[in-house]
Amino acid sequence: MWDDVFPSFLIGLREGLEAGLIVSVLVATLVRSDRRSRLPHVWTGVAAAIGLSMSFGAILTFTSANLSGKAQEAFGGTLSLIAVVFVTAMVFWMRRSARTFSGEIKEKVTAALGMGAGVLVVTSFLAVGREGLETALFLWTTAQAAGSSSGPLAGAAAGLLIAAALCWALYRRVLHINLTKFFTITGVVLIVIAAGVLGYGMRDLQESTLLPGGTAYAFDLSAHLDASSWYVTVVQGTLNLTPQMTWLQISAHVVYLAVVMTLFVRGVRAAAPAPAKPAAGAKPAPPTAQSEPAPPTAHSGPTPTTTKSEPATPAQTEPKAPRRIPRWTIPVALLCVPALIAGAAISVSGGKPASGTPVIEVVAADCGKGFTAPKPGRQTFQVRNSGSRTSEIYLVDPVSNAVYGEVEGIAPGTTRALIATVGTGSYAWRCVPNGGKAVTSAAVRVGSGGTTQAVLPVSEKDLAAPLAAYRSYVDQGLADLLTKTRTLQSDIEAKKLDKAREDWLPAHQQYASLGAAYGTFADFDAKINGRTAGLAGGVTDPAFTGFHRIEYGLWHGESAAALAPYAKRLSSDVAALREDFPKQDFEPGDLPLRTHEILENTLHRELSGNADYGSGTELATTEANLNGTRELLDLLRPLIDKRNPKVTPAVDTWMKRTEQLVLAQRAKDGTWTPLDKLSVTDRQRLDGSLGQLLEELAPIPDLLEIRKAA
Secondary structure, eight states, X not given: OHHHHHHHXXXXXXXXXXXXXXXXXXXXXXXXXXXXGGHHHHHHHHHHHHHHHHHHHHHHHHHHHTSOHHHHHHHHHHHHHHHHHHHHHHHHHHHHHTTTHHHXXXXXXXXXXXXXXXXXXXXXXXXXXXXHHHHHHHXXXXXXXXXXXXXXXXXXXXXXXXXXXXXXXXXXXXXXOOHHHHHHHHHHHHHHHHHHHHHHHHHHHHHTTSSSOTTOEEEEOTTTSOTTSHHHHHHHXXXXXXXXXXXXXXXXXXXXXXXXXXXHHHHHHHTOOOOOXXXXXXXXXXXXXXXXXXXHHHTSSOOHHHHHHSOOOGGGSOOOOOOSSOTTHHHHHHHHHHHHHHHHHHHTTTTSOTTOOOEEEEOSSOEEETOOOOOSEEEEEEEEEOSSSOEEEEEEOTTTXXXXXXXXXXXXXXXXXXXXXXXXXXXXXXXXXXXXXXXXOOOEEEOTTOSOOOOOOOOHHHHHHHHHHHHHHHHHHHHHHHHHHHHHHHHHHTTOHHHHHHHHHHHHHHHHTTOOOSSTTTTHHHHHHOOSTTOTTGGGOTTOOSHHHHHHHHTTTOOHHHHHHHHHHHHHHHHHHHHHGGGSOOXXXXXXXXXXXXXXXXXXXXXXXXXXXXXOOHHHHHHHHHHHHHHHHHHHHHHHHHHOXXXXXXXXXXXXXXXXXXXXXXXXXXXXXXXXXXXXXXXXHHHHHHHHHHHHHTHXXXXXXXOOOO
């Protein structure tokens, strides 16, 4: 997708042009001073810098691929922050130096000419190497964010090619570019992109648990936005803004953008002073290197003046120093050392991660190369696609074809983790390349007599009974809900608003206990329990209906006559939902997701205060959501315990602790403490407990993921 291409294209174009201009100045200075014999030293340094950059990228890729899941998140997040620092420094450096860096480079070249070939090689190597390392780091970071290396690499390649063409055109004086404006405009765009990279890096560090607040969402639009839509893809690919972002992500993004953009814009204005008027009678000074808008153009070749004023005489000929080592030693060393370092880093563990995690090689003719009988228990395999095609990889029982684990769409040259619980039995790897035939490895046998049982991902058949029971639970709950909403309607129509306020909460709690999270009830949820988010008219918007509209009216002094139409519509919508629910599609695979999503919904709605319209009963709704989650867990508990018996005890512990904190805020008369009346300590305890509960619930969707036979 072009949205993955654009950020890398821009960094390739800008960094390529910056490095290319430096090389052009180096070449032009040597040509002008009639030192063409030194040009190979410049190209040697450039080649060495390219080799170092590619080796650096290889080390980053290898290191990340062979870390555990949380370590990968920590590694990627840390490098994202480093990339932001480098890009920010580069943007400000070029803003300051665009007018003067030609003269600075010429001074370095002049000094290097008097110190030998090695110094000139090092000068060009350092000048270009910095840009190359920054490019490699930024490309690796954007590839991680995109989840693919093809788009960012294609974008960077296009940017570098265009940069090379522009530098050649500038050198040959067939093109003139206002470099100050170019680097200013691209600097602004890169600051915006870097803000997104910073937010992405913060999210990685939160997922690695190095930073807190991984479940404290500032907003979550995933239920309202299609993640595969073109506009979401474009925004996410170019700006790293996602439908679901935490407070830390948003804070880092906004603060970075506000501070850095302000400083950059101020610096641009300060860097453009009004030209000074020459003194009376003074002759205008000749142009200098600092005033040249395009340094390569100004120094693109020798001039007659230069040639005549610097004739090559015996006195100026460089003395030949005694050679203790061959002249080619330094260039060859600079070219080879980076590659040797990268190769040593990759080969030091014999192709395996330092942690000893098994590495499974995947090639077209030899699926599962390196696979030996694993130890019983939960295992993490690093699956490396060494072939030329994207492939689907399965760990299977070769007899029954049951799937123990899978990796979908692993691209050539990449490594992905596969987690499976291994017990007594036969195991094999099955590779299905795109457009090719499936290849199955030789089977291995995990010894008999062990106590560990192999854990199979669930099938739709396994979830059929829990799903049927849950549908029955919801259907009965909707019947009770309809009774409660009709009671509420009767109260309002009879103008008994005090009684309506008493009956509103049980009805709302009943609805919340049915697990209405992330589109469970399709369009009915917005009608029955919708909020004002996204409505132009706020509480007066005609589309604002349901429980919260009635809540607003009951606790803000609206008359019974004004509320009666909303109460009638609520009862009508609940009746329509009850009639429609048996016909609604409910994917079996969605059932495990609800164990996490209901309370995740609670955290950034009820416990953020965004779902209160006057009643102050957010904690009562939280209790109802805990009950709905517990209902799901009871139905899925046998499947969970069979696959990982450590999950439910931890969930039960934190479920009980969270519920105790919630119920402590309910008075004996049944009233609840409003969220904004909680003490700071109570609020922190509740948020922390629910956050930990969500962490304990997080493995369940993956543990009960439905997989087919391979």
